[in-house]
Amino acid sequence: MPITVPRMGYIHIPIKAMLEHVGLEVIVPPLCSRRTLSLGTQHSPESACLPLKINLGNYLEAREIGADTILMAGGLGPCRFGYYAQVQREILYDLGIDMKMVVLEPPDTSFSDLMYDVRTLANGKSWPTIIKAVQLAWYKARAIDLAEIKLQQIRPREKSQGGADRIFDKAVVEIEQVDNRNDIYAAAHRAMADMGELPQKTEFQPVKIAVVGEIYTILEPFVNLDMERHLGRMGAEVSRSVYLSEWINDHIFRGIIPIKSNKRLRKLAKPYLNHFVGGHGWETVGGTVDYAQQGFDGVIQLAPLTCMPEIVAQTILPRVSKDHGIPVMSIYVDEQTGKAGLVTRLEAFVDLIYRQKYAQTGVM
Amino acid sequence: MVKVGIPRGLFYYYFFPLWCDFFHNLGAEVVLSQPTNKKILNRGVSLAVDEACLPVKLFYGHVVDLADKVDYLFLPRLVSTAQKEYICPKFMGLPDMIKAADIKLPHLIEVDFDLSKTEKAAQKAAVTMGSYLTNSRIKIRKAWHLARFSQQQYELLLEKGQSPMQALELWTGERDYCHEEQQETERPVLGLLGHGYNIYDRHISMDIIQRLHKQGARVVTAENIPDAIIENEAAKLPKRMFWTLGKRQIGAALHLMKRPDIKGIIHVASFGCGPDSLVGELVERYIRRAGTMPFLFLTIDEHTGEAGLVTRLEAFWDMIVRRDTLCQ
DSSP: OOEEOOOOTTTHHHHHHHHHHTTOOBOOOOOOOHHHHHHHHHHSOTTSOHHHHHHHHHHHHHHHTTOOEEEEEOOOSSSTHHHHHHHHHHHHHHTTOOOEEEEEOOSSSOHHHHHHHHHHHTTTOOHHHHHHHHHHHHHHHHHHHHHHHHHHHHTTTBSSTTHHHHHHHHHHHHHHHOOSHHHHHHHHHHHHHHHHTSOBOSSOOOEEEEEEEOHHHHHOTTTTTTHHHHHHHTTEEEEESOOHHHHHHHHTSTTOSOSOOSTHHHHHHTTTOOSOOSTTHHHHHHHHHHHHHTTOSEEEEEEETTOHHHHHHHHHHHHHHHHHTOOEEEEEEOTTOOHHHHHHHHHHHHHHHHHHHHHHHTOO | OOEEEEOSSTTHHHHHHHHHHHHHHTTOEEEEOOOOOHHHHHHHHHHSOTTSOHHHHHHHHHHHHHHTTOSEEEOOEEEESSTTOBOOHHHHHHHHHHHHSSOOOOEEEOOEEEOSSOTTHHHHHHHHHHTTTOSOHHHHHHHHHHHHHHHHHHHHHHHTTOOHHHHHHHHHTSOSSOOOOOOOTTSOEEEEEEOHHHHSOTTTTTSHHHHHHHHTOEEEEGGGSOHHHHHHHHTTSSSOOOBHHHHHHHHHHHHHHHOTTEEEEEEEEETTOHHHHHHHHHHHHHHHHHTOSOEEEEEEOTTOOHHHHHHHHHHHHHHHHHHHHHHO
């Protein structure tokens, strides 16, 4: 039973490593493309949020190359994500596509349900093997994030554009292929060193822009139309509120690994937003405060159109922006979003920030 | 007398009797915003972000309408009204959203209703709500107890087939007795699904229920169906539905689909409604699969024109009447 998982940035790399380690065959859907989007959009509810549509496109494309089982996460609400798998299953059923859907639900009625799911997937492999597989996944997720953080710093500074991206892309391929801790981190560190040696603009001070918002749109470059790369080339150093490894640590490992955690963002969101609102709405508001306090020059909120938690955050952000004196721009993406429109808005935003910054320092 | 304002939007349609009687029992005068009109809607639309859904935008308008007329504005945070269930993320953020808007607000009665873990949280919430008006725990407890009784009465009226608009008029004082609705059993019955704050608001639903009545239909909504039936039907889903209103929609749909007296089902959703984008999809798929029931899905927003809505309702109704005569 070849298993597939939806794409979200580089998440398929750790998941694939984990599943293959316990002896499963994994078929990763092709890179998200116009075709993925069009296949997904065609069969999805019109006003559903974008990730649901792209997931569906991923399944259909993975099916074409031999996958017959889908591994998907569930949830307990109130964000729509918790019901994705249910709707996607009905859509596939009506399309006459016979794919088994394995949904990993967070412990709902009993924790043993979840354990049972994992054990079923793992073909009853021993616990040490399962633990080893999870560790492997973690190393890969972390290594990619470390390299990507370096990439975000180098992009605006490199003299000839694209060099750092090439090194990073090569490192990702390498991390995907090797399967022990030392090789994984060695690949990441080599890439970081190589990027550091690229010729850089010496006098140039990039503006610092943070991307906050909904996790899928932040992590999947196809749906955000490679926003970070564009920002980097416009001379902005980008940081984002969610990195995959931090998310895994917060939500799956319950924060036991001592790296940056997003939990503290909830405290920072007060007094603007005083309650959990599902998804990442709370973290979006807290993240904006956090980045303002860190001295960032601007914040971009990114979310799929009609995303409920992000609409709550968007409503509140103007006040945060005013109180903390940081420009905030909200961007929603859906299947209609075009590259030219998005890039124009990014340019205008970066331009505004440059002017503001230089006006303050008196250069302009 | 202290004036407590309750906006005529969102959860008003579900909980007004409870809240109204609670504050009333504590000696406050309850002031409602006006029934929705164009001015209220336009104000709301101008204050809310574009991406918000129609009922949320409208709520802003009702808040503004009350803001300078009352001492306190009741603005609860409705997280959950039943165990392991939620309403919509926007309800959870609503007080913060309103506070972030450019509105000069009176004192707020703020309280979190989160019954997702335990039902007892309601009592605690009542104490918080009541403490804005009195220090006496005993008075609060008594007022809450009586108010819950009123709420039960309200829900009973709905189960008997009263429309919420009529039943609510009893509590708003716009009507002083509840007359039994004429039950003309020979009229065809339509199921009307949709969130109460959309379908019972005469302005934004363009009086859809009255319109259907005039066309010659009787209308059954989810609120007219006993909870036990809805629970039972919704339990057939492969995964528990975690939205309270979504569960109600889908439970009602599954129930209505099977009823021989129901001739068709209409689902009204506001544009951009998150839960409905998935719940509506499931309802439509289940109904299509059964293949026995005509189904109409209507999306409304602040730009919806009356003519378009009327045309679609008329066409749907004509189809049902024709289908009905052909079958006989």
